[in-house]
Amino acid sequence: MRTPSAGRTAVRRGCLAHLSLLPALLLVVGAFLDYSTSPHFSAEAFYTAAPMTAAALLSLRATILAGIGACVADAALLTHFGFIGDSGGRSELAAVATVSALAVVVNRLIHYSDVRLQSARRIAVALQRALLPELPPSIGPLRIAVRYQSAVKDAQIGGDLYGVQDTPYGVRCVIGDVRGKGLGAVKVVDVALGAFREAAEEEPTLAGVAHRLERALRREADRRTGPEHIEGFVTGVLAEIPPEGDVLHLINRGHPPPLLLRDGAAHPVEPSEPALPLALAELGPEEIRTDTVPFPPGATLLLYTDGLTEARNRAGVFYDPATRLPGRTFPGPEALLDALLTDVGRHSGGRTSDDMALLAITRDG
Structure with a gap:
């Protein structure tokens, strides 16, 4: 029989699996809005949100790929509308690249925090086995x-x-x-x-x-x-x-x-x-x-x-x-x-x- 705790665990795993698609979804939605709306509309918020979301949810490799994808999508749309050469376009692309680099740093900080947490858990388990008898x-x-x-x-x-x-x-x-x-x-x-x-x-x-x-x-x-x-x-x-x-x-x-x-x-x-x-x-x-x-x-x-x-x-x-x-x-x-x-x-x-x-x-x- 499946216990309620097992059911809740399965639900959480399903939610995490769907959340892992969020960075790609942000890039697709941002590129679509950028392409289909006025040339003066910028989807910079979507391009910066994608790598930051990947930093919190996914691996280092996925975070780097999300950052590269955000920069490529922004550069492609800026080129399409002819803004890649002016100061506003360069500033926007620089902002997306900077946030993507920061996302990599955030991902590493989260990783090291998880490593410390796992170490604390192992110590707690060892302490439990030492004190509370089997x-x-x-x-x-x-x-x-x-x-x-x-x-x-x-x-x-x-x-x-x-x-x-x-x-x-x-x-x-x-x-x-x-x-x-x-x-x-x-x-x-x-x-x-x-x-x-x-x-x-x-x-x-x-x-x-x-x-x-x-x-x-x-x-x-x-x-x-x-x-x-x-x-x-x-x-x-x-x-x-x-x-x-x-x-x-x-x-x-x-x-x-x-x-x-x-x-x-x-x-x-x-x-x-x-x-x-x-x-x-x-x-x-x-x-x-x-x-x-x-x-x-x-x-x-x-x-x-x-x-x-x-x-x-x-x-x-x-x-x-x-x-x-x-x-x-x-x-x-x-x-x-x-x-x-x-x-x-x-x-x-x-x-x-x-x-x-x-x-x-x-x-x-």
């Missing part, structure tokens, strides 16, 4: 899928994080959202994931993992100055699926509640007691509450960041997965996340204001 498709009876979508076009990573680790205490997961953007947020993602990977292997309880994350993020916040020293927190959910028993343990630290999906129903798992985000525990009680909920075969746990629930349509209505997913069944976590991204894209018209991380885990029967 998750296995399954661990025992658990099937796993993840999606990450940045709010910034062409960016590959932002302030959202996720992780899944097979440990002696079961499969442990984390999803989180760092307050803030930019390189500072990426640094916090690195600290949080490093602390999670170490603590998940060593701590016998999920609360112990949360305490280790809290200390690591608090140390990172203490190194900062200004508002980030106080406001450098992370909302997140920690999940643990023990090797035995059809249950899962959850700790929610100020994050959107996960969803449990089974038999076409979607139930938000609200924390039994609200808790402050990670790195702000000193402002609240020291005890970390762990909730235990059923996780039978056939159920799917959906963890997500607030980029999903903050997606709005044109009327300003927020996307609510708890009301959009009931009544639908999915063969696995991959299909669930693909359908979810398609649905939220349709709801928001493709406009996103925040990064979005989605993590789905299905327990097979």
Whole structure:
């Protein structure tokens, strides 16, 4: 089945293919108007627009050809009407030639800008692969899928994080959202994931993992100055699926509640007691509450960041997965996340204001 994003990509490619004909069309229209109208009418605007349009849309060779074509067409029409020898004709031809030369310079500047952009994209991809783990498709009876979508076009990573680790205490997961953007947020993602990977292997309880994350993020916040020293927190959910028993343990630290999906129903798992985000525990009680909920075969746990629930349509209505997913069944976590991204894209018209991380885990029967 063809997805809406694939359809939009095909439309964009078709538009670009038609736009590539624009420089030639400008030359043809300019020459036609110049030839068929009064000798005192000049199509100089068309002749200068053609190479500049080629500079923005086409290759260096096409830009040079458009500039040569513009100069030849203008010179031919000036000769036809007998203006090639007077000062006005020479000035017009010089202007067309100058703009054509500038178009070549503009084309090179655009090319070098594209080269830098491609380099930045490759660096972003390398950074993503270094920080955000490549998750296995399954661990025992658990099937796993993840999606990450940045709010910034062409960016590959932002302030959202996720992780899944097979440990002696079961499969442990984390999803989180760092307050803030930019390189500072990426640094916090690195600290949080490093602390999670170490603590998940060593701590016998999920609360112990949360305490280790809290200390690591608090140390990172203490190194900062200004508002980030106080406001450098992370909302997140920690999940643990023990090797035995059809249950899962959850700790929610100020994050959107996960969803449990089974038999076409979607139930938000609200924390039994609200808790402050990670790195702000000193402002609240020291005890970390762990909730235990059923996780039978056939159920799917959906963890997500607030980029999903903050997606709005044109009327300003927020996307609510708890009301959009009931009544639908999915063969696995991959299909669930693909359908979810398609649905939220349709709801928001493709406009996103925040990064979005989605993590789905299905327990097979």
